[in-house]
Amino acid sequence: MKQSIHLYKASLFKSLAHPLRLAILDALRDGEKTVTQLQELTSGEQATISQHLTILRNHHFITFRKEGNLAYYRNEDPEVYIFLDLGRQLYERQLNRYREEIDAQVVRR
Amino acid sequence: MKQSIHLYKASLFKSLAHPLRLAILDALRDGEKTVTQLQELTSGEQATISQHLTILRNHHFITFRKEGNLAYYRNEDPEVYIFLDLGRQLYERQLNRYREEIDAQVVRR
DNA sequence: TTATAATATACGAATGATCTAATATTTGAG
DNA sequence: CTCAAATATTAGATCATTCGTATATTATAA
Numbered sequence: 001m002k003q004s005i006h007l008y009k010a011s012l013f014k015s016l017a018h019p020l021r022l023a024i025l026d027a028l029r030d031g032e033k034t035v036t037q038l039q040e041l042t043s044g045e046q047a048t049i050s051q052h053l054t055i056l057r058n059h060h061f062i063t064f065r066k067e068g069n070l071a072y073y074r075n076e077d078p079e080v081y082i083f084l085d086l087g088r089q090l091y092e093r094q095l096n097r098y099r100e101e102i103d104a105q106v107v108r109r
Numbered sequence: 110m111k112q113s114i115h116l117y118k119a120s121l122f123k124s125l126a127h128p129l130r131l132a133i134l135d136a137l138r139d140g141e142k143t144v145t146q147l148q149e150l151t152s153g154e155q156a157t158i159s160q161h162l163t164i165l166r167n168h169h170f171i172t173f174r175k176e177g178n179l180a181y182y183r184n185e186d187p188e189v190y191i192f193l194d195l196g197r198q199l200y201e202r203q204l205n206r207y208r209e210e211i212d213a214q215v216v217r218r
Numbered sequence: 219t220t221a222t223a224a225t226a227t228a229c230g231a232a233t234g235a236t237c238t239a240a241t242a243t244t245t246g247a248g
Numbered sequence: 249c250t251c252a253a254a255t256a257t258t259a260g261a262t263c264a265t266t267c268g269t270a271t272a273t274t275a276t277a278a
C-alpha cells in the first residue's frame with residue numbers, strides 16, 4: 001500500500017514547512033554557522049532555534065560539529081536545496097497566475 | 110528581508126504536508142475524478158476529503174468542474190508532480206527506513 | 219412536491235506544533 | 249573550584265490543524 005509513502009512524504013514536507021527552518025537552511029547555503037550566528041541571521045530566540053535545529057537534524061537535512069563550546073551547523077544533504085528551489089518555481093508560477101487574474105479583472109472594467 | 114518568502118514557502122509546503130492530500134494528488138495523476146471516487150481511492154471520510162480538496166483548491170494545485178450533482182476534480186498545476194517526484198527520488202533511502210518503522214508500528218496494533 | 223444522492227460548510231473536540239521561560243549541560247577562563 | 253558563554257532540554261501554555269458530527273446546498277428523480 002502507498003499509505004506509508006504518503007505518511008513519509010507528509011512528514012518530509014512538514015519538516016520543511018516552517019519559515020524559521022527555511023531561513024536556517026538558507027543561512028547554511030554558504031557554509032557552516034554557529035547557533036549564535038544563526039540566531040542573528042534569522043532573528044529567532046535561542047531555545048526556538050535550537051529546537052528547530054533538532055528537527056532539521058532528525059530529518060538529516062543538517063548536521064554539526066562541536067568545537068569548544070560552539071556548535072557549527074552545516075547542511076548534510078545538498079539536494080534539499082534543489083528541492084527548495086523547485087518550490088520557489090512553484091511559488092513564482094502561482095504568483096504569475098495570480099497577477100494575470102488581477103490584470104484580467106482590471107482590463108474587463 | 111526574505112521573511113515573507115519563507116512564510117509563503119512554508120505555507121506551500123504545509124499545504125502538501127498531509128498524507129490524505131498527497132493521496133488525492135496521486136489519485137488525480139491519471140485524470141479527473143469525482144469526490145466519491147476519491148473517497149473510495151483514498152478511504153477518507155466524505156467531509157474530510159471535501160475539506161482537504163478545499164485546501165488544495167485554495168493553493169491552486171487542483172480545480173474542478175460541476176456536472177449535475179457530481180464534482181469532477183483535476184490537477185491544475187502539473188509542476189506539483191515534478192516537485193512530489195523529486196521528493197520521492199531524493200529521499201528514497203530515508204523513505205525505506207521510515208516505512209519499515211511505520212509498518213512495524215502498524216503490525217504491532 | 220418530496221425524496222435522495224453528491225458535495226460543501228460550520229463548529230466544537232481532539233490532536234499536534236510551536237513558543238516561552240526556566241533549568242541543565244558542557245567548555246574554557248580565571 | 250567558580251563563573252560565564254554557548255547550546256540543549258524540559259514542561260507548560262498557546263496556537264494551528266485535523267477530525268467527526270451535524271447541517272446546508274444543489275441537482276435530479278419519482
